[in-house]
Amino acid sequence: xxxxxxxxxxxxxxxxxxxxxxxxxxxxxxxxxxxxxxxxxxxxxxxxxxxxxxxxxxxxxxxxxxxxxxxxxxxxxxxxxxxxxxxxxxxxxxxxxxxxxxxxxxxxxxxxxxxxxxxxxxxxxxxxxxxxxxxxxxxxxxxxxxxxxxxxxxxxxxxxxxxxxxxxxxxxxxxxxxxxxxxxxxxxxxxxxxxxxxxxxxxxxxxxxxxxxxxxxxxxxxxxxxxxxxxxxxxxxxxxxxxxxxxxxxxxxxxxxxxxxxxxxxxxxxxxxxxxxxxxxxxxxxxxxxxxxxxxxxxxxxxxxxxxxxxxxxxxxxxxxxxxxxxxxxxxxxxxxxxxxxxxxxxxxxxxxxxxxxxxxxxxxxxxxxxxxxxxxxxxxxxxxxxxxxxxxxxxxxxxxxxxxxxxxxxxxxxxxxxxxxxxxxxxxxxxxxxxxxxxxxxxxxxxxxxxxxxxxxxxxxxxxxxxxxxxxxxxxxxxxxxxxxxxxxxxxxxxxxxxxxxxxxxxxxxxxxxxxxxxxxxxxxxxxxxxxxxxxxxxxxxxxxxxxxxxxxxxxxxxxxxxxxxxxxxxxxxxxxxxxxxxxxxxxxxxxxxxxxxxxxxxxxxxxxxxxxxxxxxxxxxxxxxxxxxxxxxxxxxxxxxxxx
Amino acid sequence: xxxxxxxxxxxxxxxxxxxxxxxxxxxxxxxxxxxxxxxxxxxxxxxxxxxxxxxxxxxxxxxxxxxxxxxxxxxxxxxxxxxxxxxxxxxxxxxxxxxxxxxxxxxxxxxxxxxxxxxxxxxxxxxxxxxxxxxxxxxxxxxxxxxxxxxxxxxxxxxxxxxxxxxxxxxxxxxxxxxxxxxxxxxxxxxxxxxxxxxxxxxxxxxxxxxxxxxxxxxxxxxxxxxxxxxxxxxxxxxxxxxxxxxxxxxxx
Numbered sequence: 001x002x003x004x005x006x007x008x009x010x011x012x013x014x015x016x017x018x019x020x021x022x023x024x025x026x027x028x029x030x031x032x033x034x035x036x037x038x039x040x041x042x043x044x045x046x047x048x049x050x051x052x053x054x055x056x057x058x059x060x061x062x063x064x065x066x067x068x069x070x071x072x073x074x075x076x077x078x079x080x081x082x083x084x085x086x087x088x089x090x091x092x093x094x095x096x097x098x099x100x101x102x103x104x105x106x107x108x109x110x111x112x113x114x115x116x117x118x119x120x121x122x123x124x125x126x127x128x129x130x131x132x133x134x135x136x137x138x139x140x141x142x143x144x145x146x147x148x149x150x151x152x153x154x155x156x157x158x159x160x161x162x163x164x165x166x167x168x169x170x171x172x173x174x175x176x177x178x179x180x181x182x183x184x185x186x187x188x189x190x191x192x193x194x195x196x197x198x199x200x201x202x203x204x205x206x207x208x209x210x211x212x213x214x215x216x217x218x219x220x221x222x223x224x225x226x227x228x229x230x231x232x233x234x235x236x237x238x239x240x241x242x243x244x245x246x247x248x249x250x251x252x253x254x255x256x257x258x259x260x261x262x263x264x265x266x267x268x269x270x271x272x273x274x275x276x277x278x279x280x281x282x283x284x285x286x287x288x289x290x291x292x293x294x295x296x297x298x299x300x301x302x303x304x305x306x307x308x309x310x311x312x313x314x315x316x317x318x319x320x321x322x323x324x325x326x327x328x329x330x331x332x333x334x335x336x337x338x339x340x341x342x343x344x345x346x347x348x349x350x351x352x353x354x355x356x357x358x359x360x361x362x363x364x365x366x367x368x369x370x371x372x373x374x375x376x377x378x379x380x381x382x383x384x385x386x387x388x389x390x391x392x393x394x395x396x397x398x399x400x401x402x403x404x405x406x407x408x409x410x411x412x413x414x415x416x417x418x419x420x421x422x423x424x425x426x427x428x429x430x431x432x433x434x435x436x437x438x439x440x441x442x443x444x445x446x447x448x449x450x451x452x453x454x455x456x457x458x459x460x461x462x463x464x465x466x467x468x469x470x471x472x473x474x475x476x477x478x479x480x481x482x483x484x485x486x487x488x489x490x491x492x493x494x495x496x497x498x499x500x501x502x503x504x505x506x507x508x509x510x511x512x513x514x515x516x517x518x519x520x521x522x523x524x525x526x527x528x529x530x531x532x533x534x535x536x537x538x539x540x541x542x543x544x545x546x547x548x549x550x551x552x553x554x555x556x557x558x559x560x561x562x563x564x565x566x567x568x569x570x571x572x573x574x575x576x577x578x579x580x581x582x583x584x585x586x587x588x589x590x591x592x593x594x595x596x597x598x599x600x601x602x603x604x605x606x607x608x609x610x611x612x613x614x615x616x617x618x619x620x621x622x623x624x625x626x627x628x629x630x631x632x633x634x635x636x637x638x639x640x641x642x643x644x645x646x
Numbered sequence: 647x648x649x650x651x652x653x654x655x656x657x658x659x660x661x662x663x664x665x666x667x668x669x670x671x672x673x674x675x676x677x678x679x680x681x682x683x684x685x686x687x688x689x690x691x692x693x694x695x696x697x698x699x700x701x702x703x704x705x706x707x708x709x710x711x712x713x714x715x716x717x718x719x720x721x722x723x724x725x726x727x728x729x730x731x732x733x734x735x736x737x738x739x740x741x742x743x744x745x746x747x748x749x750x751x752x753x754x755x756x757x758x759x760x761x762x763x764x765x766x767x768x769x770x771x772x773x774x775x776x777x778x779x780x781x782x783x784x785x786x787x788x789x790x791x792x793x794x795x796x797x798x799x800x801x802x803x804x805x806x807x808x809x810x811x812x813x814x815x816x817x818x819x820x821x822x823x824x825x826x827x828x829x830x831x832x833x834x835x836x837x838x839x840x841x842x843x844x845x846x847x848x849x850x851x852x853x854x855x856x857x858x859x860x861x862x863x864x865x866x867x868x869x870x871x872x873x874x875x876x877x878x879x880x881x882x883x884x885x886x887x888x889x890x891x892x893x894x895x896x897x898x899x
Contacts, residue, residue: 269749568730
């Protein structure tokens with residue numbers, strides 16, 4: 001048998017071992033190629049040009065390469081480890097390490113490049129689907145047309161050739177470093193020796209949990225006013241990241257083992273099958289996997305966090321448009337409004353109109369502000385806000401000495417928290433009118449032209465309003481003091497009305513809410529798409545890595561299953577134990593990742609949108625479901641192993 | 647009272663075109679409280695016989711009754727049920743779970759049958775003390791010697807007081823001192839607890855601790871030796887003689 005035959009035979013025999021490696025490869029290539037094809041596709045020009053999407057896409061593609069290479073290197077590592085016995089055998093019969101390396105390389109080369117081309121093919125078909133999804137999310141009405149891009153093809157080939165070289169290098173060092181003896185023992189020696197829990201380990205575990213909690217605590221304070229300068233904010237963020245990541249690592253290194261040891265001790269040596277399969281094996285493996293699990297947790301947290309934030313922005317597009325423009329269309333002068341109304345009449349579009357007089361007044365709000373405002377350039381003694389009369393708002397009637405504030409957004413409420421009630425002063429040019437501030441309402445009544453993008457609006461009694469109007473301070477007034485809101489009665493006609501609005505070429509002060517929200521959606525849609533793509537990649541790669549790890553583990557544990565089955569445990573008993581084990585194996589990183597991302601989102605979501613719970617929970621649930629698929633797959637694999645164990 | 651009755655059991659491996667008959671119709675009866683050895687050259691089918699008798703493998707033909715219950719007709723799940731109640735195992739490679747302590751390993755069979763914890767601890771203490779491993783209870787298998795591992799394995803086989811204990815070359819991986827220690831303990835337990843032990847071995851010394859030795863050749867019973875009131879030494883020489891005739895392999899002592 002010459003070397004070529006040997007290679008061929010090996011390939012044939014090992015295909016079963018390799019199928020996951022092939023899958024990992026095909027999947028990575030497909031993903032990358034799909035992405036690069038999108039990047040080079042002419043139909044993407046519109047997206048790229050419009051909002052500097054090109055830079056975002058480029059960054060994403062670099063990140064993608066990074067994830068994919070780590071993933072492939074990891075997969076390769078598992079498979080070379082599996083074949084260590086065979087390599088040892090070849091060495092034993094007198095083959096040199098270089099020759100073995102050559103055999104492995106050629107084998108790998110064949111598999112790798114076949115998978116590469118399959119991957120490119122899959123990726124190409126896949127990218128059409130993806131671009132359709134993309135256009136859907138960003139509301140571009142275009143028929144997705146894709147061309148096979150040579151540029152994308154060449155880039156993919158180059159990138160994966162480089163990754164192949166890296167794989168070869170790791171294989172080479174792996175083979176070089178092994179002695180015949182250690183090659184035979186590789187699987188048992190990589191998992192740590194079984195030792196008793198030490199005091200040091202306990203300490204590390206506690207420190208880990210403490211660090212995570214500390215990070216969470218600081219994150220909840222991040223935008224609470226304790227960190228005022230940019231530098232401090234940056235330091236605080238780095239601190240949070242560092243403390244949470246290191247904490248997570250320590251948690252896996254010490255706490256998991258420490259906690260399971262406590263549980264185990266309490267059983268006094270009498271373990272049921274669930275505990276035998278889950279507790280004991282997790283105890284010994286979690287520690288050696290600490291780094292891997294930390295990476296997976298961090299990556300999951302990152303993916304969930306980013307997805308949540310961008311989905312919050314996308315989801316809130318409509319709401320923040322309502323905040324900025326309470327009516328479908330907002331006009332600021334009568335002339336334009338009349339013109340628009342006429343046009344609507346002509347098209348038979350029914351509408352309602354709201355006209356509100358708005359004046360700008362300084363108020364002294366020092367006594368109702370909860371914290372100091374040194375970080376914002378606002379003077380609490382004399383803050384300029386819009387004031388309207390209670391007559392313009394239907395369901396409010398104020399008494400002469402009361403003021404209510406409305407339209408206070410979450411972002412501002414973080415930086416400028418208000419008390420429930422208290423005395424304020426309305427400062428006219430000459431006169432000062434003392435008022436009792438009685439509460440806060442959430443709805444927005446006038447457009448953002450008047451509110452400096454989020455300051456609250458004061459509603460006062462008509463008499464007070466008259467007094468203020470007489471005593472007006474001309475220097476702080478806006479160009480217009482009239483808000484005209486036009487609401488279209490039938491939602492289906494908004495689109496038509498919007499076209500009329502756009503065709504009329506009004507000045508910038510007049511705003512269409514529809515236009516505003518769809519612009520926001522386009523912007524956020526692309527962001528979401530890119531983040532979603534990366535998030536999905538993160539998800540699938542980390543899921544695959546955990547799955548591979550479990551495959552590996554199940555092979556290692558096969559003898560234990562044999563013993564247990566001989567002792568009289570049924571397949572079902574064992575499988576139940578495995579399910580518990582997988583619940584921990586997959587659940588612990590997931591739950592910690594969810595917690596991390598929850599605190600990350602909580603600390604800064606108001607910078608992105610107006611609604612946090614629905615989008616965040618949706619993202620989390622979706623992520624959990626997709627992630628669980630890998631857990632289920634691994635249980636199925638275990639089932640096979642257990643069945644074959646006796 | 648017969649605890650095990652096997653009738654004309656046969657076992658073959660492979661498919662039709664390439665069939666290999668390993669067991670060719672063996673009849674065995676074993677009485678309660680007996681300590682029986684099965685001997686034979688490698689390839690004679692002794693381990694297959696043990697696997698079949700202990701329900702780990704299925705027979706191709708024939709019936710096996712344990713406690714008057716016909717095992718050959720049971721489904722996989724019932725067999726598992728059967729194993730956990732009535733059978734105990736000792737293997738050459740110890741077959742301990744590396745991730746469990748000595749005590750946890752030994753208590754496994756009780757945990758399957760959901761024995762109350764107090765009773766389990768009581769039983770553990772008894773059997774572990776008898777086998778001299780009580781002090782090792784919190785150690786992991788990789789921290790103890792081969793002989794201690796095998797005694798742990800034996801304790802696990804005895805703890806739930808099974809009807810039959812199957813031992814597959816229990817002394818195969820032990821040095822002679824540990825081996826004789828273990829065998830002494832086994833025959834002690836056999837007498838004290840009146841438990842039935844079936845042991846496969848190729849070591850005549852190990853076999854000499856038994857009441858009866860069954861020799862297997864080419865998948866059939868070649869002969870049987872009863873110890874009766876004999877001394878162990880003379881029984882050993884009998885066994886060695888038979889073995890010499892059987893395999894042509896001569897032991898030098």
